[in-house]
Amino acid sequence: xxxxxxxxxxxxxxxxxxxxxxxxxxxxxxxxxxxxxxxxxxxxxxxxxxxxxxxxxxxxxxxxxxxxxxxxxxxxxxxxxxxxxxxxxxxxxxxxxxxxxxxxxxxxxxxxxxxxxxxxxxxxxxxxxxxxxxxxxxxxxxxxxxxxxxxxxxxxxxxxxxxxxxxxxxxxxxxxxxxxxxxxxxxxxxxxxxxxxxxxxxxxxxxxxxxxxxxxxxxxxxxxxxxxxxxxxxxxxxxxxxxxxxxxxxxxxxxxxxxxxxxxxxxxxxxxxxxxxxxxxxxxxxxxxxxxxxxxxxxxxxxxxxxxxxxxxxxxxxxxxxxxxxxxxxxxxxxxxxxxxxxxxxxxxxxxxxxxxxxxxxxxxxxxxxxxxxxxxxxxxxxxx
Numbered sequence: 001x002x003x004x005x006x007x008x009x010x011x012x013x014x015x016x017x018x019x020x021x022x023x024x025x026x027x028x029x030x031x032x033x034x035x036x037x038x039x040x041x042x043x044x045x046x047x048x049x050x051x052x053x054x055x056x057x058x059x060x061x062x063x064x065x066x067x068x069x070x071x072x073x074x075x076x077x078x079x080x081x082x083x084x085x086x087x088x089x090x091x092x093x094x095x096x097x098x099x100x101x102x103x104x105x106x107x108x109x110x111x112x113x114x115x116x117x118x119x120x121x122x123x124x125x126x127x128x129x130x131x132x133x134x135x136x137x138x139x140x141x142x143x144x145x146x147x148x149x150x151x152x153x154x155x156x157x158x159x160x161x162x163x164x165x166x167x168x169x170x171x172x173x174x175x176x177x178x179x180x181x182x183x184x185x186x187x188x189x190x191x192x193x194x195x196x197x198x199x200x201x202x203x204x205x206x207x208x209x210x211x212x213x214x215x216x217x218x219x220x221x222x223x224x225x226x227x228x229x230x231x232x233x234x235x236x237x238x239x240x241x242x243x244x245x246x247x248x249x250x251x252x253x254x255x256x257x258x259x260x261x262x263x264x265x266x267x268x269x270x271x272x273x274x275x276x277x278x279x280x281x282x283x284x285x286x287x288x289x290x291x292x293x294x295x296x297x298x299x300x301x302x303x304x305x306x307x308x309x310x311x312x313x314x315x316x317x318x319x320x321x322x323x324x325x326x327x328x329x330x331x332x333x334x335x336x337x338x339x340x341x342x343x344x345x346x347x348x349x350x351x352x353x354x355x356x357x358x359x360x361x362x363x364x365x366x367x368x369x370x371x372x373x374x375x376x377x378x379x380x381x382x383x384x385x
Contacts, residue, residue, distance in 0.1 A: 028059050031278045032092060032101035033271070034085045035064035036078075039264040040240065042067055047268035048275065049073060058279045061098060063088055093257050100258035100278035102246070102271065108134040112252035113147065113221050114261050115154040117277055118231040118244035125212030127231075128155050128163070132224040132247040133261055141172045142309040144218055145179045149302070150251035151216035152190070153293045157284035158277075163215035164193030166204040170223055173203050174336040178383070179305050188300035229263075232270060240267045246274035249281055253294050256287035320345045326353045328366035332376060335363050335384050343384040350378045 035045040045062075046069050052060045053073070061074040063085050076092070078084040086106060092098040108114070113134030120127050130151025137143035148165055155163035167173045167180070184190045192202045193214030204217060209227065219227070225247070232241035247261040260278040262271055294302070335343050340356045340363045347354040347367065352375050355366045367375045379385045 029099045029279060029282050030059045030061050030074075030097065031275055031282065032061045032063055032089055032098045032103075033275060034089060034101070034103040035062055035067070035070070036085060037104045037264060038266070040267065044266070044268045044271060048271035051268065051272045052275050055276075057276065058282075060275065061092070063092075063101075089259070090257070093259070099282035100249075100260065102260045102262055102274045102278050104262055104264060106250070106259055106261060108250045108259075109252075109255075110135050110138070112136070112250040112255045113143070113150065114250050115147075115151050115216075115248040116224065116228045116244065116246065117154075117158075117248055117273075118228065120210050120212035120231075121234075122210040123212055127209070127212045127214075128158075128216045128248075129224045129227055130154070130216055130218050131221045131251075132228045134221055134250060136221070136252060137306075137310070139310040140220055141175045141179070142306045144172060144176045144220060145183075145302075145306060145309065146252070147220075148176075148180055148190070148216070148218045149293050149297050150290070151218060153251055153286065153290040154249060154281070155215050156293070157281045157286040157289045159280070159284060160215055162189075162191050164191050165216040165218055166193045166195065166202060166208065166214035168209075168217055168219040168223065169203045169205050170219060172220075172336065174334055175309070175339075176218065177202050177334075178385075179309060182305060183297060183300050183302060186300035188297050188302075229265075232263075233265065236267070239265055241265050241270045242267050244270055244273060245277040246270055248277065249286060251286075251290055255290070258282055258286055320348050322348045323351050323353045326368040326371075328353070328355050328368055330367050330369045330372040331357075332365040332367065332372070332379065332385070333363075335365060335379070339384055340365070343379055343382070346382045346384065347375050347378055350374075352378065 035042055038044055049060055062070050063076045064078055066077050076088055078088055089101050089103060093101060113131035113136045116129040116132035118127050128151050130147040136146045152163055167176050180190060194200045195204050195208050196211050196213045197205055228247055232244045236242050246266060249258055249260045258278060258281050260274050262274050343365055344354045344356050352371045357364050357366050
């Protein structure tokens, strides 16, 4: 009897057992795990696999080379080549044999990036980091707007009906905030959280990360990848990730495969959590939710917003002389640092004296108190606020 026939027979008996338990003839969710490629060896894969087997939430299917312990699981044998494992994983996902898979070193197409999940140390809250690997867009600010959609989809698939989002205080944060606010005003159901710092706001400071001030933190993939590594391995010295659920599923427009990423330094606890994360996403119909979120965002003008973010600005050198100098004591915050000097010149052109500076929460424009309202109006009209 061939291995494939044995697996088919085993599946029939498993389905029969499930139907006797539930009264319905239905298959259990199957989640795959590719077991090759970890810097920590297959031992961590073995520990995670048996932890999942003991919990018995879903059926675990292993993909990879023949090692002695895989006989206790459904197993598809491959060579040591990770390319073979990736191709087999894709076949099993596309055929419906698997509803999700946890793997390493997967090359997502451009437009797809992963949403990681960690547990924050201050209050033990789950935090989705959107995103942690992959490239949603070659334009940073556009990528972060799309990352927000992806983060919301992952959180909803895990059962959070109205996930709160915040934007990490990195380059592009204020531009992304304006774009997401426009999307919200156009009817997209987006719920902003708030920084726990005294001055609040939708832009999160570093303190908000260990606190878990929101459900989903929006950032670029490189920053998100760094955050995942810090959250996952801060207690172990860095070479063994112990906390969180890995770097998460690849998400993007029209992308439906539930492929969740772990790193070569992910330890058994993270691999176990990543498998449960993949199961949650499969059970929550991640692909369907992602498609629905993009449809809703498109109805609220997502594509024109992204087009505006990706447009190459025309560079026209124009010398503007400042108005007569005044005492500047009033601060205007919320301007992107890369646009700060341009914002000052907009006010000069409107005959309002202004200076740039750096406040407690980031870049600021300084004006005289009597010009504050007029300056804010000018900056809003010019889309700097």
